[in-house]
Amino acid sequence: MEEARIDKWLWASRIFKTRSIAADACKNGRVTIGNVIVKPSRMVKVGETVSVRKPPITYSFRILKTIEQRVGAKLLPEIYENVTDPEQYELLEMTRISGFVDRARGTGRPTKKDRRSLDAFLEDIE
Numbered sequence: 001m002e003e004a005r006i007d008k009w010l011w012a013s014r015i016f017k018t019r020s021i022a023a024d025a026c027k028n029g030r031v032t033i034g035n036v037i038v039k040p041s042r043m044v045k046v047g048e049t050v051s052v053r054k055p056p057i058t059y060s061f062r063i064l065k066t067i068e069q070r071v072g073a074k075l076l077p078e079i080y081e082n083v084t085d086p087e088q089y090e091l092l093e094m095t096r097i098s099g100f101v102d103r104a105r106g107t108g109r110p111t112k113k114d115r116r117s118l119d120a121f122l123e124d125i126e
Contacts, residue, residue: 004066006031006050007040012067013079015052015059025052049083056095057088 004012010022010031023040025031030053031038044050044063052059061080071079110118 002066003043003045004068005040006033006038006042006044008068009044009063009066010050010052012070013061014070014073014076015061030054050080057084057092059088060084 007019007023007026010016010025011019016022016025022031026038026040026042029037032051032053033042033044033048035051044066046063046066048063050061050063052061060083062083063080065079067079
């Protein structure tokens, strides 16, 4: 197979979980080839570089094989080569460090159930 649809290739190469998510990414301008936004029906060839924007970073993949059927994760090195700029991964790490940190369960604002338990406890004390 020389060519494949970009949405099928993105799904088959496990870049997106479902084909519809891959198609939506194309429609919303998050997938480019050669700095040109592509439609889901765009045919891709071996050797092209696909850029996928998944905020906060942009991943880049060089196509080594065009496929339209999903393959196992162990076969991915035969399908594409990750050529993402290392600065993108540094950006990802910086946002992970400085950005929103998931709070531990039980810290922060109480839930409705917690508040009712607290109110009941305080009534018992009075």
